[in-house]
Amino acid sequence: MSNVLRVKLPLMIISIILVVIFTEYFLILPSSISNFVSELQQWIVILAAFAIVLGAFNLVKIHLPKISKSKEISDKFLNAWLIAIMTITIVIGLIYGTTSSQYTFIFTNLLSPVSTAVWSIMAFYFCGAVLRTFRARNLESTVLIISTFLVASGNAPAITAFIPWYENLKTWIMNVPNVSAMRGMIIATGIGVLFTGVKMLLQVERRSTVGAGE
Amino acid sequence: MIQSGKIVQTMFLLTTIATYYYLSWLNKEKGFVPKIRKIAALDAMEEAVGRAAEMGRPVHVSPGTPGAAESIEAQTIAGLAVTSHVSRLCARNGVPVIATASRPELLPVLQEIVKEAYKAEGVGEAYNDENVRFLSDNSNAYAGGVQGIVEREECAANIIVGKLYGTANVLFGRATVAGKTIQIGGTAYYLVVPHLVVTCDYVLMGEEVFVAEAYLNQDPKQLITVFAQDIFKIISLGLLIIGLLTYSMGSNLVIDFLNT
């Protein structure tokens, strides 16, 4: 009995939902079924919101024990600070609301600078990667490096403003090889997505639900 | 019955379901197992381990750098299949294998895989736990750790297939300068592939990572998926070529067909 509940039921639910959504999308059906599907989709949007809270549970589950377990003071403080700032954000958001000036202060002055820093620091690592590894060792890396060079230098207005024809090289790479290579991969990925659905429909895909709560 | 403009789409979906069902029936009843073509990167692994045996140097292998919740993600599982394959090759040729984990929860899984590989090759006692190491869950620190291992222990091969991010160029970076290590990398995330192309000798790109997993596991379900997907890639190519011919002669045959 428990095996049916633990493994068979989730796979069964997935197959049923796939059949319902496909029939509602492809076939002409009475509006009552279409209303039921709207209701179902509304419910699952609510469910998805609950799933986001898992992130907070996961964070607390990983970092709370570290406060007591870790040896150095700095580690204890950092993990305690992580959970503290998370709680402060939630509490201020609940008390004053996310449109309040207090909350905007946290959002603008604490969250946004570091979120952008995560991406801007990559500019340095990109340059480091190019310096250390971007060497034309074989035909493939040569084509890749020439394409990177032409597109990157084509994106510098200081060059293209003075050499008008230069940007055409960049636009050619973007509109011809890039489009055709992406098209091949989009079709291949589309077929891949299709078969993920087929495997779930035929309850072949064991791994997708086994992961949760194993 | 079927909404206008979606008839051919419905037929396409039903044929994918029918094809897969027929193939898995063929497999169960007639024992039909599709055969996948040789994949350059996988043959290179055998060659690399052979070279490592001659030079008497170790081989480093890792299932990539998954994020916190991504340890059970598809690419990491494909990376574990590659790790198991490399461990078996090394056990067979008596080459010491160094497997590193970038997540704490991956360490026991890696230890299990490498131990099984040694046992399957009948040299169970040759397995020792030091060779399976957890370096750090900070991706930069992990990449530095791998770089140190490849250099310090002069690994003959550096094989990392799985979920990779921006640190991929550090994972493979130093060896290209030295140039005596065969590097094999693989990931599905298209932004990271350039890092692998410029540093590795053999690269598994995008879908190839999952096909390599099916090739190594010889698991009938995965092989059938690859076979069925190939059929539909050929169908798409067929539609495309027929469409090109008819369209250049002025008729919208295929375009109207697809839009009915």
Place this chain on the structure above:
Amino acid sequence: MISRDIGLWIQALLILMYFSQLYKDNLLYRFSEYTLIGIAVGHGVLLAYQNVVSMVYIPLTVRGEYMLLIPIILGLLIWTRFIPKYSWISRIPMSLIMGLSTAIAVRGAIKTQIYEQIIATIRLAVIEPSTLGTFNNIIIIITTICTLSYFLFLREQKGSLGISANIGRLTMMAMYGNTFAWFYMSRVASLLAQMQLILIQLLGLG
């Protein structure tokens, strides 16, 4: 002149803390990283809570639609994932999410990712007014077919399939180079914004 806005000073401080990892990994960098992780997750939980309240409060209290209690209960069941003994229960609501998200992706993928791309390539089989246009169309048609042929795994890449697979692979190299350069643009633009914040808004040098 240097600005007095305390907010700007905090932003600049956090940015410099994060950038200190370039010199070497240190406590300040990890403090700024943990601040980001904590607030981002807290904000996510807050907005998720607001989303549930906004979808459920009025129908339940005003219109009395008690059917909405079902998704709420199922949602709470997702949280059993962290109770070791009962974590399998979370698989039931998760399978609802998994099923629906796959279903709406699959039903759309056929037209969006397969048919439309085939039709767009077919439409290129026409003589353009400019010779360069026709030349580009021919190149796109050939390399699209080659790239797709590269992803065929059942026949050895020899003979004609070998040639087309290699052309496909080289086309993908040009695509990867283009994508890599555009991602660098994305990162440099972000670095630019942070330097503008410090140099112009904070220090008033602009």
Place this chain on the structure above:
Amino acid sequence: MSNNKENWLLRLVHLDHRYYYLVLIILLVAPIIRPIGLPILVSDPTRDFYNYVNNNIQENDKILIWGGMSVGFWPTEYKPGVIAAVQHFFDKGAKIYWISGTTEDPVIYDQYVIPEIEKGSADYGINYVNLGYYSGGEMAMSAFAKDISSVVEQDYYGTPIDQLPMMGEVSDANDFEFIIHITGSPPEWLLRQYNSAYGKDCGFISISGMMGIYLPYYASEQMIGFINGLRGGAEYETLTGNPGIGLASTDTVSTGHIFFSVLILLTNVLYFIDRRINKQ
């Protein structure tokens, strides 16, 4: 090439990378303080987006905006394009229905976008609305497209939608003229749920990194056009004729890209010198 010249170049590449990071910072400082404002070529996707809005959007046309922004990319990737485009919508007198698919998006719209826009006679609830965050990504998009009232009960500020006049005018995706997704992820979600399913005109405002993925969907005319990150935003500003942060930033991007290109040349020239030495 005498020997000491080569080891000078060799030392240059194997120099500690942190010196190169310093060079990049210095190269960006000058243009930030004294922007030159060089002209840039307007690309087709941005031009088509602009022409569509300019020619097809009339007074009181309804535009649905699915906001999927993250605050990390706001300062330069989204801000130029979003401010220029949304200002253009307001100038055309269109009704803006903004709904968010990521948690950070409603705050960005509320705190960073609305205050920056000259709204003229438009006021909240009649000409523009902020519907807040809905989880589920593509699922929320498809539920909203099928039946708005099944998803949306109140707006981001908590006012029930029956008190918002403009919400009464829409029931599902067919009531919208133009549908936009502002996102850092690929375009498949919006195309699958609105273009393929309802045949709506779709436009995108995306980040620079996504240029490669958006081009095939633009070439296949599944989307009207797209504004791509900082570069696209600067182009849109030249089209609408009110230069803002986008234009001021493009020439500082020049030095960053020239530096990147020179690095590629440098490391490859060195590589060939190394190979030639080893051959001798």
